[in-house]
Amino acid sequence: MTMRILCTNDDGFMATGLRVLASAALRIGQVTVVAPDREQSATSHSLTLHHPLRSRRTSDGTLVVDGTPTDCVILAVNALMEDRPQFCLSGVNHGQNLGDDVLYSGTVAAAMEAVVLGIPSVAISYAGPDFESIEGWEPKLSDLLVQLLTGRPDFPASTLLNVNLPPLPPDEVHGVRITSLGERRYSDSLTRAKDPSGREYFWIGGGATHWKGRPDSDFRAVDEGYISVTPLHLDLTNYDLIEELQGWKLEL
Numbered sequence: 675m676t677m678r679i680l681c682t683n684d685d686g687f688m689a690t691g692l693r694v695l696a697s698a699a700l701r702i703g704q705v706t707v708v709a710p711d712r713e714q715s716a717t718s719h720s721l722t723l724h725h726p727l728r729s730r731r732t733s734d735g736t737l738v739v740d741g742t743p744t745d746c747v748i749l750a751v752n753a754l755m756e757d758r759p760q761f762c763l764s765g766v767n768h769g770q771n772l773g774d775d776v777l778y779s780g781t782v783a784a785a786m787e788a789v790v791l792g793i794p795s796v797a798i799s800y801a802g803p804d805f806e807s808i809e810g811w812e813p814k815l816s817d818l819l820v821q822l823l824t825g826r827p828d829f830p831a832s833t834l835l836n837v838n839l840p841p842l843p844p845d846e847v848h849g850v851r852i853t854s855l856g857e858r859r860y861s862d863s864l865t866r867a868k869d870p871s872g873r874e875y876f877w878i879g880g881g882a883t884h885w886k887g888r889p890d891s892d893f894r895a896v897d898e899g900y901i902s903v904t905p906l907h908l909d910l911t912n913y914d915l916i917e918e919l920q921g922w923k924l925e926l
């Protein structure tokens with residue numbers, strides 16, 4: 675039986691990364707692309723609640739939604755796809771999603787939403803500065819997806835895999851590493867200035883980035899030329915602290 679695969683992203687339906695992903699996934703199964711009609715990077719897990727959503731089909735069959743990546747997954751699974759997808763792939767994002775990035779990423783959030791809906795899911799991001807060079811990655815990405823999606827009846831439940839491709843030509847990659855999330859700290863990433871009318875404005879972004887994390891961290895793997903695969907689950911509970919907090923004897 676052919677595997678039904680949903681492909682989505684947060685860079686919008688025109689993005690090169692999405693085209694490469696859908697093309698790579700075709701080797702595994704039947705691909706349906708449902709993607710936002712515009713750039714939705716850093717929208718995280720936003721839901722559109724206050725206006726209706728519409729979808730349209732382009733000449734190549736892509737379904738375009740005027741909503742967020744999370745909206746796309748919900749519509750795809752519950753309305754737009756005739757049969758429920760067996761896998762969801764999100765990406766290939768134009769830019770890395772390492773460490774704390776996963777908290778803001780629409781790419782990762784789309785994969786999370788699929789997991790919430792009970793669909794195994796993989797988010798893929800490319801750390802290269804030249805996004806058009808993602809195209810050269812298609813054969814290698816396809817090989818990786820075959821390994822991740824097929825012959826894995828034990829694909830982890832309630833977990834998504836967050837994959838980051840290093841900024842290298844694919845034939846120079848050293849291999850694959852299973853990693854943990856690193857931590858990223860920004861400095862000077864908020865600009866404060868005045869507009870031509872003299873009114874103050876703020877602009878988030880830029881600045882220097884500092885990383886820290888365990889030796890098996892995702893950013894180290896990518897920095898050393900490996901593909902990083904991080905298993906992420908959605909349970910944010912800090913179980914180690916439950917007993918300690920019970921000791922606080924909170925009462926009202």
Ligand SMILES: [Mg+2]
Pocket residue numbers: 684685714715716767768769781
């Ligand atoms: Mg993006």
